[in-house]
Amino acid sequence: MTNLKLKIADLLGQPIGNSREIEISQNIPSPDPDNIKDELHITGKITLTKLESEILGSFDLKTQVALLCSRCLKKFKLPVHLKYEQEFSYADKKQKNPDIIYTISENNLDILPSINQEILLAIPLKPLCNQNCGGIKI
Numbered sequence: 001m002t003n004l005k006l007k008i009a010d011l012l013g014q015p016i017g018n019s020r021e022i023e024i025s026q027n028i029p030s031p032d033p034d035n036i037k038d039e040l041h042i043t044g045k046i047t048l049t050k051l052e053s054e055i056l057g058s059f060d061l062k063t064q065v066a067l068l069c070s071r072c073l074k075k076f077k078l079p080v081h082l083k084y085e086q087e088f089s090y091a092d093k094k095q096k097n098p099d100i101i102y103t104i105s106e107n108n109l110d111i112l113p114s115i116n117q118e119i120l121l122a123i124p125l126k127p128l129c130n131q132n133c134g135g136i137k138i
Helices: 091-096 112-122
Strands: 005-007 019-028 040-050 054-068 075-090 103-105 108-110
Touching: 019 112, 054 112, 075 112
Parallel strands: 075 103
Antiparallel strands: 005 108, 019 040, 040 054, 054 075, 103 108
16 A cells, blocks of 8 residues: 655644645555546645644646547547645544544644545546547447
């Protein structure tokens, strides 16, 4: 299993507003093994910013997802650009606020669930190899 846990102990000790930039180039397992068979290679940058009691992650990542065209059923690679922000809070705050999804655990951020969710949201319901795909040739 790919480890995408970022150590943030140094950032937690910094004043509010301090940030740290991380370049990433790593293979990750498929976020949906039933529909996406291949491992994904993600590249890009993550900026972590210290807030009052949370960490804000600003993600700018790229990958390619191997999919089947919904018209012609051929395999193709869909370029995916993920540009989003995600807030990470301590697990004890999750009990007070059920809207908190991603937590800081033992001064680490596990960013893989956040990335997986964004990849799945970026994939179209009916992927097409190209807009002019004529479908299966009979």
